[in-house]
Amino acid sequence: MNIVVILRAVKDPAGLTVNRKAQKVFVNREQYLFNPSDRNALEAGLRLGGRVTVVALGGAPAEQVLRDARAMGAAQAIRLPDAALQRADAGVLTAVFSRLLDRLGGADLVLAGAECLDADLAQVAPRLAQALQRPFIGQAHQLSVTEGTLSVVAAHGRGFRRLEADLPAVVAVAVDSNKPRYAPGQNLINIFTDPAAVETLTAADLELGEAELTPVVELRGEAFPPEREPGKRLDGDVVGQLVDLIRRA
Amino acid sequence: MDMDALSHLMGEDLSAASYADIWVCAPDPADLALVGEARRLADSLGCYVHAVLADGDLAERAIAVGADRVHVVSRPGEFLLAQHPEFALFPVAKAHAAARAAQHHRAGLISDARFLSVDDTTRALLGAYPVYGGDYLVEAAITSPAKFATLDPRQLPEPYADTGRSGEVVADDFSAPEPLVRNAGPVDYTPAAWRPLQKARRIVAVGRGLKDAAGFALAQQLAEKLGAEIAGDRSAEDMGWIGEERVVGLTGQEVGPDLYLAFGVRGDTLHNAAIVRAKHVVAVHANPAAPLLAVADEAVAGDPAAVLRQLLERLG
Ligand SMILES: Cc1cc2nc3c(=O)[nH]c(=O)nc-3n(C[C@H](O)[C@H](O)[C@@H](O)COP(=O)(O)OP(=O)(O)OC[C@H]3O[C@@H](n4cnc5c(N)ncnc54)[C@H](O)[C@@H]3O)c2cc1C
Ligand SMILES: Nc1ncnc2c1ncn2[C@@H]1O[C@H](COP(=O)(O)O)[C@@H](O)[C@H]1O
Numbered sequence: 001m002n003i004v005v006i007l008r009a010v011k012d013p014a015g016l017t018v019n020r021k022a023q024k025v026f027v028n029r030e031q032y033l034f035n036p037s038d039r040n041a042l043e044a045g046l047r048l049g050g051r052v053t054v055v056a057l058g059g060a061p062a063e064q065v066l067r068d069a070r071a072m073g074a075a076q077a078i079r080l081p082d083a084a085l086q087r088a089d090a091g092v093l094t095a096v097f098s099r100l101l102d103r104l105g106g107a108d109l110v111l112a113g114a115e116c117l118d119a120d121l122a123q124v125a126p127r128l129a130q131a132l133q134r135p136f137i138g139q140a141h142q143l144s145v146t147e148g149t150l151s152v153v154a155a156h157g158r159g160f161r162r163l164e165a166d167l168p169a170v171v172a173v174a175v176d177s178n179k180p181r182y183a184p185g186q187n188l189i190n191i192f193t194d195p196a197a198v199e200t201l202t203a204a205d206l207e208l209g210e211a212e213l214t215p216v217v218e219l220r221g222e223a224f225p226p227e228r229e230p231g232k233r234l235d236g237d238v239v240g241q242l243v244d245l246i247r248r249a
Numbered sequence: 250m251d252m253d254a255l256s257h258l259m260g261e262d263l264s265a266a267s268y269a270d271i272w273v274c275a276p277d278p279a280d281l282a283l284v285g286e287a288r289r290l291a292d293s294l295g296c297y298v299h300a301v302l303a304d305g306d307l308a309e310r311a312i313a314v315g316a317d318r319v320h321v322v323s324r325p326g327e328f329l330l331a332q333h334p335e336f337a338l339f340p341v342a343k344a345h346a347a348a349r350a351a352q353h354h355r356a357g358l359i360s361d362a363r364f365l366s367v368d369d370t371t372r373a374l375l376g377a378y379p380v381y382g383g384d385y386l387v388e389a390a391i392t393s394p395a396k397f398a399t400l401d402p403r404q405l406p407e408p409y410a411d412t413g414r415s416g417e418v419v420a421d422d423f424s425a426p427e428p429l430v431r432n433a434g435p436v437d438y439t440p441a442a443w444r445p446l447q448k449a450r451r452i453v454a455v456g457r458g459l460k461d462a463a464g465f466a467l468a469q470q471l472a473e474k475l476g477a478e479i480a481g482d483r484s485a486e487d488m489g490w491i492g493e494e495r496v497v498g499l500t501g502q503e504v505g506p507d508l509y510l511a512f513g514v515r516g517d518t519l520h521n522a523a524i525v526r527a528k529h530v531v532a533v534h535a536n537p538a539a540p541l542l543a544v545a546d547e548a549v550a551g552d553p554a555a556v557l558r559q560l561l562e563r564l565g
Binding site: 013016018020025089090091094117118119120121122123126127129130131134135136137138141142151153156158159160161162163164165166174175176177178179215216217218219220221222223224225231232233234238239240241242243245246249 | 361528
């Protein structure tokens with residue numbers, strides 16, 4: 001079974017300060033994290049067995065995430081370094097990943113994280129499923145495969161349900177759904193000293209055209225919710241006021 | 250035959266000219282707030298509002314809050330794949346269907362959008378959405394021919410209903426394709442690292458101030474009614490009401506719900522620091538000097554169990 005896991009190096013919120021008064025986001029330290037649910041997706045892929053290929057976009061932070069993933073057990077890592085892809089919207093990412101999958105000769109299972117620390121849009125995985133005309137399952141907690149049939153325990157409302165689909169499929173794995181393994185120290189040393197541990201491919205290699213690479217979502221700046229006002233004591237018909245509050249929140 | 254069906258027969262036409270109107274996916278009664286939002290946008294654009302419902306009983310109300318045409322189909326998300334919406338609004342609960350439909354139409358999509366508006370000249374859809382769990386918002390503009398957004402109905406005002414409005418219920422000849430995913434039913438499952446409060450939009454928190462099991466049971470009833478998660482401070486864990494995974498505090502769970510309703514929680518430093526991301530905090534405590542009352546957006550100095558009992562009655 002061939003499994004592709006899509007990974008993201010995401011800006012660490014611990015390096016940012018949001019200053020509502022100054023209406024500005026300050027980057028104190030430019031540091032990146034292995035997006036948490038992507039680590040769960042990788043763990044889920046490794047547990048299923050088969051051959052795991054990991055892919056990520058970007059420069060040094062993506063390289064770091066991919067090397068971590070190789071040390072955890074991924075067989076192959078591919079990085080797309082194009083600076084233009086840093087402005088990609090979910091549609092562009094979908095085009096990139098679907099072309100990359102073609103190039104890899106397809107995959108039985110594509111795994112992504114169910115959410116990102118920054119813009120939690122939950123778009124890439126379901127869009128990719130639509131583009132590939134494959135089944136999509138989100139918020140996956142446990143995956144198993146028997147004879148080409150995928151069975152997933154997925155969060156649904158406040159409980160869980162079992163969903164099934166035929167492979168190939170696309171699955172978004174929930175954060176905290178498993179306990180990602182630590183990479184053995186010797187693997188880390190081997191991978192981090194191997195210059196060929198991560199391959200690179202460019203948008204040009206994937207023969208992606210201008211139209212596919214042009215985002216249709218432009219980011220125009222930041223907005224800040226108002227500061228919380230100091231608390232107010234309710235009196236009189238407090239229950240009536242609470243009912244109003246609850247209905248509005 | 251309408252233009253949509255015609256262009257569909259002739260193959261996919263993804264050019265701007267074939268996309269028209271605002272379409273709303275509204276499978277749940279609460280989603281009618283999105284129809285009200287669509288009406289507001291349509292009035293400035295001069296276009297029609299289509300409401301796509303799963304329940305025909307909501308048709309009249311959908312028209313009253315702003316729909317010009319109502320479509321009643323078994324799977325609204327799937328139906329929207331076969332339409333040509335210039336703008337489409339989905340409830341956040343249908344985020345996956347929205348993403349799939351957006352991909353089908355090569356549409357940009359703003360997830361969990363706030364402050365939607367349309368640029369009069371370019372017809373770009375403008376909106377903002379929360380990042381890093383709502384610390385701040387990012388403003389985005391969508392420039393594709395079809396433009397999508399998901400909205401949280403609870404963030405929208407109650408739509409204005411005019412029972413005199415006229416609209417039409419369209420009989421669509423639509424049969425949804427067989428879903429690719431099969432539902433094998435609910436399973437009893439507890440994740441290894443379970444953090445039920447992490448994504449909760451509403452939390453009912455309890456503390457020793459509720460006094461006894463009867464008081465706690467009232468809080469549970471409220472949580473059930475509001476679709477909220479139960480949480481509490483250390484004292485609630487000591488009372489045996491909640492497990493470790495539901496203790497709010499810097500040494501327990503840090504939370505950021507839309508609504509944090511605390512009953513009998515005194516609110517020490519560790520607890521109060523763990524709720525700074527909550528968008529709205531309401532606290533009820535018998536002691537007027539309880540620190541949480543000073544931190545809450547709305548504070549009630551009174552018997553928490555008594556307030557809960559009356560609240561449950563009033564909510565019906
Ligand atoms: C502040 C901000 C606002 C943005 N606003 C929008 C917007 O409104 N609309 C829009 O279309 N795009 C927007 N983008 C671009 C956005 O980052 C990308 O479209 C993409 O990251 C969103 O993917 P997603 O919706 O699946 O994200 P999520 O749901 O957050 O991520 C789900 C999973 O998809 C995979 N994934 C997502 N992005 C990448 C990536 N870049 N590289 C590798 N794997 C990835 C990961 O496995 C991840 O766990 C924004 C980016 C930022 C930083
Ligand atoms: N790294 C930072 N984090 C948070 N606030 C900051 C930071 N740097 C500056 N500020 C504040 O932001 C405001 C505007 O700063 P400046 O943009 O430097 O003019 C001032 O009130 C500063 O104190």
